[in-house]
Amino acid sequence: MNFLPVLLWTDLLIWLLVLLLVVAAIAARRNEPLRRGWAHVGRNRGGMAAATVLAVFFVVGLSDSVHFRSRIDGANGANGAMPANYAVEVRSLLDLSLGHLRNRPEKSYSEPLALRLYNKDLVQLPDGRQTRDYPRLRYGGSHLDEQGTERGADVAATLARALAAALLVWSACAALLTLGLSRRQGERLAASWRRIWGWECAAGESGESNFAWSAVLAALGGVLLVAAILIALSANYHAFGTDKVGQDVLYLALKSVRTALIIGLLTTLVLLPLAVTLGIMAGYFRSWVDDLVQYLYTTISSIPGVLLIAAAVLMMQVVIDSHPQWFATSAERADVRLLSLCLILGMTSWTSLCRLLRGETLKLSQLEFILAAHAFGLSHRRIIVRHILPNLMHIVLISLVMDFSQLVLAEAVLSYVGIGVDPSTISFGTMINSARMELAREPMVWWSLAAAFSFMFALVLSANLLADAVRDAFDPQIAGSS
Amino acid sequence: MLAYLIRRLAYAIPILIGVNLLTFALFFVVNTPDDMARMQLGIKRVTPEAIAHWKAERGYDKPLFWNAAAEGGKRLSETIFFAKSVRMFVFDFGRAEDGRDIAEEIKSRMGPSLAIAAPVFLLELAVTISFALLLVLFRATRLDFWGVVLCVALMSISGMFYIIGGQFLISKIWRLVPISGYQEGVDALRFLVLPVFIGVIAGIGTNTRWYRTIFIEEGGRDYVRTARAKGLSEAAVLFVHVLRNAMIPILTGVVVVIPMLFMGSLLTESFFGIPGLGSYTIEAISAQDFSVVRVMVFIGSLLYIAGLMLTDISYVLVDPRIRLD
Numbered sequence: 029m030n031f032l033p034v035l036l037w038t039d040l041l042i043w044l045l046v047l048l049l050v051v052a053a054i055a056a057r058r059n060e061p062l063r064r065g066w067a068h069v070g071r072n073r074g075g076m077a078a079a080t081v082l083a084v085f086f087v088v089g090l091s092d093s094v095h096f097r098s099r100i101d102g103a104n105g106a107n108g109a110m111p112a113n114y115a116v117e118v119r120s121l122l123d124l125s126l127g128h129l130r131n132r133p134e135k136s137y138s139e140p141l142a143l144r145l146y147n148k149d150l151v152q153l154p155d156g157r158q159t160r161d162y163p164r165l166r167y168g169g170s171h172l173d174e175q176g177t178e179r180g181a182d183v184a185a186t187l188a189r190a191l192a193a194a195l196l197v198w199s200a201c202a203a204l205l206t207l208g209l210s211r212r213q214g215e216r217l218a219a220s221w222r223r224i225w226g227w228e229c230a231a232g233e234s235g236e237s238n239f240a241w242s243a244v245l246a247a248l249g250g251v252l253l254v255a256a257i258l259i260a261l262s263a264n265y266h267a268f269g270t271d272k273v274g275q276d277v278l279y280l281a282l283k284s285v286r287t288a289l290i291i292g293l294l295t296t297l298v299l300l301p302l303a304v305t306l307g308i309m310a311g312y313f314r315s316w317v318d319d320l321v322q323y324l325y326t327t328i329s330s331i332p333g334v335l336l337i338a339a340a341v342l343m344m345q346v347v348i349d350s351h352p353q354w355f356a357t358s359a360e361r362a363d364v365r366l367l368s369l370c371l372i373l374g375m376t377s378w379t380s381l382c383r384l385l386r387g388e389t390l391k392l393s394q395l396e397f398i399l400a401a402h403a404f405g406l407s408h409r410r411i412i413v414r415h416i417l418p419n420l421m422h423i424v425l426i427s428l429v430m431d432f433s434q435l436v437l438a439e440a441v442l443s444y445v446g447i448g449v450d451p452s453t454i455s456f457g458t459m460i461n462s463a464r465m466e467l468a469r470e471p472m473v474w475w476s477l478a479a480a481f482s483f484m485f486a487l488v489l490s491a492n493l494l495a496d497a498v499r500d501a502f503d504p505q506i507a508g509s510s
Numbered sequence: 511m512l513a514y515l516i517r518r519l520a521y522a523i524p525i526l527i528g529v530n531l532l533t534f535a536l537f538f539v540v541n542t543p544d545d546m547a548r549m550q551l552g553i554k555r556v557t558p559e560a561i562a563h564w565k566a567e568r569g570y571d572k573p574l575f576w577n578a579a580a581e582g583g584k585r586l587s588e589t590i591f592f593a594k595s596v597r598m599f600v601f602d603f604g605r606a607e608d609g610r611d612i613a614e615e616i617k618s619r620m621g622p623s624l625a626i627a628a629p630v631f632l633l634e635l636a637v638t639i640s641f642a643l644l645l646v647l648f649r650a651t652r653l654d655f656w657g658v659v660l661c662v663a664l665m666s667i668s669g670m671f672y673i674i675g676g677q678f679l680i681s682k683i684w685r686l687v688p689i690s691g692y693q694e695g696v697d698a699l700r701f702l703v704l705p706v707f708i709g710v711i712a713g714i715g716t717n718t719r720w721y722r723t724i725f726i727e728e729g730g731r732d733y734v735r736t737a738r739a740k741g742l743s744e745a746a747v748l749f750v751h752v753l754r755n756a757m758i759p760i761l762t763g764v765v766v767v768i769p770m771l772f773m774g775s776l777l778t779e780s781f782f783g784i785p786g787l788g789s790y791t792i793e794a795i796s797a798q799d800f801s802v803v804r805v806m807v808f809i810g811s812l813l814y815i816a817g818l819m820l821t822d823i824s825y826v827l828v829d830p831r832i833r834l835d
Contacts (some may be wrong), residue, residue: 323525332811335806441669467678
């Protein structure tokens with residue numbers, strides 16, 4: 029084998045979560061209220077556009093969650109004479125596909141699309157003398173001549189090519205979609221096309237008929253355009269510039285997506301079982317169980333969040349630092365730190381959902397159908413699983429989608445405070461943190477910050493829009509009033 | 511009401527004990543004082559004598575809960591738990607890593623924290639409630655739609671972006687106020703304008719949306735329909751009826767944070783170099799000064815509980831139907 033698969037803990041859990049989501053989706057198809065709710069989400073244009081953008085982030089993040097160590101002693105050593113040697117560095121599928129970004133380090137800062145470094149350095153002149161000047165970049169714009177006069181024209185041509193490519197791919201997607209829809213509904217192509225854009229409503233009342241395909245296509249168009257431009261530009265330039273040690277900022281921003289997703293998703297994996305079990309138990313059994321659970325969540329929520337997280341993270345750091353023998357590679361250590369951050373975030377943030385669920389369970393268990401279930405002699409477990417839990421799903425769903433964006437934003441703040449991810453983990457927080465040091469510079473180094481903030485904004489905005497769509501569809505109070 | 515408050519105070523004690531036990535477990539049971547000493551002194555090349563000295567200097571050289579070597583009541587009091595946790599209840603906080611008295615430090619840093627947090631809190635309340643009322647007044651129009659879009663966009667922006675962007679635009683480009691720093695007295699105003707302004711802007715998105723939801727929910731009730739039916743103008747309905755009845759959900763969210771204003775804001779204070787409790791906390795975290803972090807946790811939970819009690823009292827003030835007894 030030319031590579032050794034590495035299964036990091038977070039990889040395992042994130043794929044487990046994907047599997048869970050798929051299972052939940054299949055289960056939801058059979059559940060009528062849930063299916064109706066999701067169909068409602070599907071008709072929401074903003075929500076579906078946001079979902080499309082989120083899906084792209086997920087593809088990036090998930091492809092960054094397949095890790096391996098590549099072999100370094102060449103393929104001919106594979107006939108078994110020697111034990112294979114594998115690189116210490118753990119890479120992912122994303123690294124593989126972004127190889128050209130990762131393997132072109134410059135010396136230090138350079139502006140987006142720059143040809144020269146941002147700082148003066150010693151430069152060897154052709155006649156052997158040395159002078160202090162802005163040296164040319166090793167890779168950025170290296171196909172241009174020494175003066176770089178035709179950079180403007182080159183960038184413009186690259187942009188035009190990217191635009192054409194994006195248009196081509198987008199048309200292909202739109203055509204495929206039209207074809208697929210017309211096959212499925214058994215109607216003419218033109219009719220499907222008009223229906224996608226909402227010019228014509230379908231006769232049937234099936235859920236898909238009003239699906240906001242136009243929003244999906246529009247968002248897809250935007251994403252394709254941005255992606256095509258970045259791909260085309262980063263072939264010969266550093267599209268977002270380079271950071272202090274010369275790493276491509278675009279690469280860093282893409283790698284940060286995984287960290288953000290892990291924090292946003294795995295934390296909910298921790299918080300959900302805690303909040304649901306304790307909340308339902310408190311509301312259903314009442315008496316001393318209720319007292320205990322209430323005491324637990326009041327105590328935990330009375331400690332200011334950041335401080336509790338700080339205390340827990342500081343302690344975890346001591347544990348990790350005093351047991352270096354647990355980790356084979358530095359990637360594994362960073363990964364355990366990321367995982368325990370999720371764990372800590374989950375342990376500190378389950379209280380609000382738990383409180384909501386307790387209140388709702390209290391209300392539900394007074395209703396006639398629960399009393400009837402008791403009268404029929406159903407066991408507590410059966411009543412909880414069959415009758416109470418399904419009626420709480422909307423609260424769980426809404427708060428999960430809303431928490432995601434909060435967690436992504438929190439990661440950046442925590443990393444800034446120094447209680448976030450491992451400094452070697454690439455994340456929006458670490459990007460902002462290292463760029464912050466350079467703010468006092470004149471002129472200032474703005475591009476790392478701009479890249480981190482705009483990626484984070486796109487991710488959080490689409491999560492917020494999707495959360496709104498989900499809330500509109502599932503919250504009975506809102507659904508009732510509109 | 512007095513009896514109620516005394517009962518509430520009695521309830522607060524087990525919670526504070528819980529907080530104390532939790533932090534004690536985090537700091538001393540998960541790790542031994544030896545681990546902490548090694549962390550502070552550097553993992554490598556540290557002699558056992560240095561560790562023992564470090565522990566003795568800070569009073570960590572005692573058993574955790576039970577000192578069998580001591581006599582009488584000292585078996586309980588000559589322990590880490592008693593010295594570090596129980597004494598907090600009488601506000602004996604001990605010293606920080608740099609040898610300064612933590613209680614003194616907290617007293618002197620409360621002022622600057624409050625000087626930022628209180629104006630932010632009041633302005634924020636005024637701005638977001640008015641904005642939310644405006645959106646509700648023009649409900650289901652274009653103004654409402656784009657207002658909500660603006661709120662969602664504003665709340666999707668990282669809080670750090672507001673600070674960095676504000677510092678860059680207002681202090682660096684326009685040179686209106688200093689980028690960071692702090693001075694006592696009237697001069698402080700110069701340094702406070704920008705952080706307060708940014709603090710208000712950063713909270714607009716989330717809070718406006720929250721108030722808008724409250725007002726809309728309240729606006730769907732029967733008494734509102736009655737008020738409209740008797741011919742009141744939309745503005746009168748909103749300001750006289752809806753706003754007053756929405757006070758309860760608003761107070762629930764708002765009053766609880768009032769005591770917490772003393773704690774200051776971590777991000778704002780550290781970016782603007784304001785010597786308040788927020789930056790104190792951040793410094794303690796990055797210097798891994800466990801005793802300061804522990805004290806801040808204790809004070810934070812104390813203030814939170816005070817906020818809960820204030821909330822209950824405020825209900826009585828705005829809603830004659832509620833009596834505390």
